[in-house]
Amino acid sequence: MTHSKSPSSETVTASPPRANSAPGQILTTAQMRDAEAALYESGVEEWTLMQRAGHGAADWIARASAGNLVTILCGPGNNGGDGYVAAAALKARGVPVRVVAPIEPKTEQAKRAAATFDGEVLDHAAGSHGAVFVDALFGIGLARPVSDDLRRLLTDLRASHSLAVALDVPSGVDADTGACPDDLPSYDLTLSFGAWKPAHFTGDALAKLGVVRLVDIDVPDCGGNLRLSEPARLAAPDFATHKYRRGLVAVVGGAMPGASLMTARACALAGAGYVKWMSDHDHPGHPPDLVKDDAPLDDALGDDRISAIVIGPGLGREDDAQARLEAVLAAGKPAVLDADALNLLTPALLESCDAPILLTPHEGELARLCEAFEVDGETKRERASALAKATGCAVLAKGADTLLAVGEDLRFFTPATRWLSVAGSGDVLAGIAAARLAVTGDLVQAACEAVHLHGRAARIVGAGFTATMLAEAVHPALGQML
Ligand SMILES: NC(=O)C1=CN([C@@H]2O[C@H](COP(=O)(O)OP(=O)(O)OC[C@H]3O[C@@H](n4cnc5c(N)ncnc54)[C@H](OP(=O)(O)O)[C@@H]3O)[C@@H](O)[C@H]2O)[C@@H](O)CC1
Numbered sequence: 494m495t496h497s498k499s500p501s502s503e504t505v506t507a508s509p510p511r512a513n514s515a516p517g518q519i520l521t522t523a524q525m526r527d528a529e530a531a532l533y534e535s536g537v538e539e540w541t542l543m544q545r546a547g548h549g550a551a552d553w554i555a556r557a558s559a560g561n562l563v564t565i566l567c568g569p570g571n572n573g574g575d576g577y578v579a580a581a582a583l584k585a586r587g588v589p590v591r592v593v594a595p596i597e598p599k600t601e602q603a604k605r606a607a608a609t610f611d612g613e614v615l616d617h618a619a620g621s622h623g624a625v626f627v628d629a630l631f632g633i634g635l636a637r638p639v640s641d642d643l644r645r646l647l648t649d650l651r652a653s654h655s656l657a658v659a660l661d662v663p664s665g666v667d668a669d670t671g672a673c674p675d676d677l678p679s680y681d682l683t684l685s686f687g688a689w690k691p692a693h694f695t696g697d698a699l700a701k702l703g704v705v706r707l708v709d710i711d712v713p714d715c716g717g718n719l720r721l722s723e724p725a726r727l728a729a730p731d732f733a734t735h736k737y738r739r740g741l742v743a744v745v746g747g748a749m750p751g752a753s754l755m756t757a758r759a760c761a762l763a764g765a766g767y768v769k770w771m772s773d774h775d776h777p778g779h780p781p782d783l784v785k786d787d788a789p790l791d792d793a794l795g796d797d798r799i800s801a802i803v804i805g806p807g808l809g810r811e812d813d814a815q816a817r818l819e820a821v822l823a824a825g826k827p828a829v830l831d832a833d834a835l836n837l838l839t840p841a842l843l844e845s846c847d848a849p850i851l852l853t854p855h856e857g858e859l860a861r862l863c864e865a866f867e868v869d870g871e872t873k874r875e876r877a878s879a880l881a882k883a884t885g886c887a888v889l890a891k892g893a894d895t896l897l898a899v900g901e902d903l904r905f906f907t908p909a910t911r912w913l914s915v916a917g918s919g920d921v922l923a924g925i926a927a928a929r930l931a932v933t934g935d936l937v938q939a940a941c942e943a944v945h946l947h948g949r950a951a952r953i954v955g956a957g958f959t960a961t962m963l964a965e966a967v968h969p970a971l972g973q974m975l
């Protein structure tokens with residue numbers, strides 16, 4: 494069936510550029526609904542928000558289409574409403590556009606939006622092809638799994654268009670977790686409305702979103718506990734500084750000294766003033782500019798000038814390793830615990846330690862720690878948060894969707910290059926984090942700066958690198974971030 498609607502009296506205005514009021518804000522569906530309710534209470538109309546969303550989307554879609562045919566798949570709710578508003582705005586700009594609407598609009602705003610579009614509306618997608626496919630089927634209101642028929646429709650429309658754009662989230666994605674069906678099509682661009690959603694930075698859907706961009710609709714900062722960590726400029730050493738003030742880091746090695754050497758190298762290149770390698774083992778790769786402290790570990794760690802310690806890479810799991818971890822925790826200094834230090838960590842070991850501690854587990858280490866501290870969660874975000882609360886530590890849960898949990902707060906990151914998935918890459922990150930902890934004295938800032946430096950170093954070094962190459966690239970990365 495094809496029909497054209499008669500134009501309604503609603504006017505479609507061009508969208509002015511908007512400056513975002515809270516660019517790093519991430520809201521869950523429940524928080525978004527609360528924010529929305531507060532806006533309505535303050536006198537903002539639902540329709541106004543939908544206009545902002547639809548027009549903001551149309552700006553992106555118009556550019557992507559370069560004047561070629563756009564197909565917008567509109568669902569029954571307000572996500573579909575945004576789609577109709579975008580369709581009307583595109584048509585008003587002279588962009589050829591048609592709507593596919595397998596389900597009639599149900600919400601008041603979606604019906605009103607549909608009435609503003611006087612172009613072609615189809616209830617099927619047979620033979621549909623064009624330049625840009627826009628998915629406005631379901632957004633944050635996804636209430637149950639998408640039916641096979643609708644999933645097929647999404648896949649077919651994706652396949653018959655050169656580019657695919659998702660409004661808010663691709664249909665079928667759980668906005669709070671990023672969980673999605675296996676056969677979710679891939680998008681080139683995902684436009685989030687008003688605030689980011691967790692799914693834009695975590696979960697399986699990440700691989701399918703393409704470029705993600707925020708469309709501002711004037712949602713104020715709600716003071717929520719989820720944030721996107723955006724790279725900020727790092728501070729250069731100040732005038733009166735010296736090597737100790739700039740941060741003395743103790744890198745505590747173990748049975749496999751090569752790994753801690755790499756950690757020490759990254760640490761030195763990430764801005765620490767002085768790095769001491771505390772290792773009972775020698776290594777032929779020991780560089781001349783790295784000081785090795787041969788004193789017994791307890792004594793070496795007693796140096797008051799130490800501002801951060803890192804332990805874990807190459808530590809091993811033998812008795813000696815446990816003793817070394819105990820010495821680090823007893824030193825009462827800010828510390829980064831990685832790799833085997835995480836495998837050895839228990840509630841009893843942490844009991845008497847009240848120094849700021851950063852844990853940097855990958856997925857497997859996170860699972861073991863959750864078991865050891867008797868906490869759990871369905872998603873990585875929940876597990877990291879539960880562990881942060883149980884330990885009192887900051888938890889940097891690494892992987893394709895790295896996130897930082899501290900108390901009730903969560904920081905998310907834009908995904909780094911997948912080339913980082915190479916052995917030893919975490920050892921490098923631990924060294925960078927220790928340097929930033931020594932320099933800033935702040936766990937959250939240090940962890941965030943470390944993730945950004947690590948990601949940037951990886952971009953600089955390119956494809957197919959080794960961890961040693963990555964550690965060397967921390968140097969130009971630091972230079973770029975000053
Ligand atoms: N929040 C804001 O500030 C703003 C939000 N905005 C936009 O609104 C979007 C949220 O809109 P929304 O709440 O109407 O939900 P939406 O995603 O359209 O889906 C709900 C509809 O789909 C249906 N349905 C659900 N699952 C289904 C399934 N598997 N299979 C079949 N049907 C299913 C469900 O049906 P029901 O469960 O009621 O039967 C209901 O009809 C948001 O993502 C953003 O784009 C902007 O306009 C600007 C301001």
Ligand SMILES: Nc1ncnc2c1ncn2[C@@H]1O[C@H](COP(=O)(O)OP(=O)(O)O)[C@@H](O)[C@H]1O
Nearest residue numbers: 855891892893910911913914916917918919920
């Ligand atoms: N698919 C991926 N995309 C982006 N970064 C990744 C990916 N896989 C792993 N990483 C990053 O690479 C590093 C690997 O750390 P880790 O697993 O501890 O490695 P190792 O123990 O070998 O040093 C982490 O910083 C992690 O976030």
Ligand SMILES: [K+]
Nearest residue numbers: 628631662664
């Ligand atoms: K959508």
